[in-house]
Amino acid sequence: MQEKNRSVDGELQARVQDLQARYAQCIDDALLDQWPDFFTEDGRYLLTTADNVARGLPLGMMYATSQRMLRDRIAALREVNVYEAQRYRHIISMPVVARDGDVVRAQTNFFVARIMHTGETMLFATGCYRDSISVANDGSLRFAEKIVILDSRQIDTLVAIPL
């Protein structure tokens, strides 16, 4: 996204940045019940690797095509799956924002540390969010699509909490 192709005003830039910051905060504060609300009703979420993307392969580790599926993910995490207590801390970059018709596209880099209940802390993931953001009539922003692209194809132990 080169400078000349951008027609994004400062206000939109600031609002996308705010959206990303709130998204990361929601996960880091473990308010996961609110996580699906960042998406449109038929929003897509794909957690994949740079390697899969580069090879044009569609597989994801997490894949959802609706808010309902995202809520199922969180419900399973809360009630069904077994994993040790842990949380994340996101550090996100300034998003690169562009308008594409009615859709706003944004790419935002992240570092995520994972903090285990034992205190063990590690750099768990680096990568970028490749997002399509839909602007509602009231001006609010939601993800129509969020593709989480991990730089490495190597995952430590498991991914319980979404990224």
Next chain:
Amino acid sequence: MQDSARHWPAEGMVRVPYWVYSDRDLYAQEQTRIFQGPTWNFLCLDAELPTPNSYRRSSLGEMPVVVTRDKAGKVHAFENRCAHRGSLLCINDSGEAKNIVCVYHNWTYDLEGNLFGVAFRNGIGGKGGMADDVKPELHGPRKLRVEILGGLVFGTLSAETPPLEQFLGTEIVKHIKRVMRGPVKVLGGYNQMLPNNWKLYMENTKDSYHASLLHTFFTTFRLNRLSQRGGLVVNHSGGAHISYSLTADVAGKEYEQAGMRSAQEGFTLEAPEQLFKSVDEFGDGIGLQILAVFPNFVLQQIRNSLAVRRLVPKGQEQSELVWTVFGFESDDAEMIDMRLRQANLIGPAGFISMEDGAAGGWVQRAVNTAPDILSVVEMGGRGIESSESRVNEAAVRGIWTEYRRYMDL
């Protein structure tokens, strides 16, 4: 390891001493006796070498391996080590090449692993170079025997390993062919680092007893219950097994009556059809088949979610699981969509599989300080016979039978 230091308990394969997961000397011996010994190791899918003159990296245990497809289409595998100074020959994961050229000093190999070019072998201008009687070819990378079964490429370093189908046995071959029913289309992959000794993961895949107890998701949605019809097939050697169950639902209340954590009757999904939609693509009603071959291979079918998993030891307390998820060239868009949705069940973030990434670590952390204490492996008797019941640890006993044979323990 001193010979007198380690003795298998007198009870035999129904007991496993915890030192097997932490002994450094044993780990080094496993590399030579098992991975480089008379076993078939899964290397990659045939489909991952898509064209003539292509290669990809793999391994036999920790030993790095290059797998190639030559100009004529034949698959070869050899050690990824130059005859000269021992550098890796291939540093890229995969690619296309007519020859394999060592980047360090430009020594060149054909796709069978034969050294045919030594840079400046005769020196330059009559100076330097190597004497005529030096035979670097004698130090070349070790070559593997390769066999392909149903699109799965296996390799072995030992001349003593029986032919692949004989090594596996007829039932295992049949169930490999059942899943590998046509040309494969790779859908993607990822690697999962497991915080445990490689054998703990191998045991986990062999343990049909744990699946519906640890993995609540299985039980809650009746994807796999031990009360469902199915079976456990262990091959003649003990090293390979199949655990399977039929999709046909049973309304049994065994888990609920026993108060199992894994039976959460009240739990429902909002969008089950977006996750579970599936077809009986093999036409036999088997909704789940886990097939594992000691020491490094798992073939998984959970409904329409198909994957191969290749286990790589990374030191005695860590291993890497390389997942490749696939469908078939004949899949239509709807079929691929189903497979991608069901992929939520597997892998490091899988509704079902995520616990397996951690379970081995829970054992590892607990037993490191209990090397001389023994685990109890007596579910379903004391032998390695096949059974209709999956409340059974016969396949776990099977790999310890194999392990002791290779390790002379």
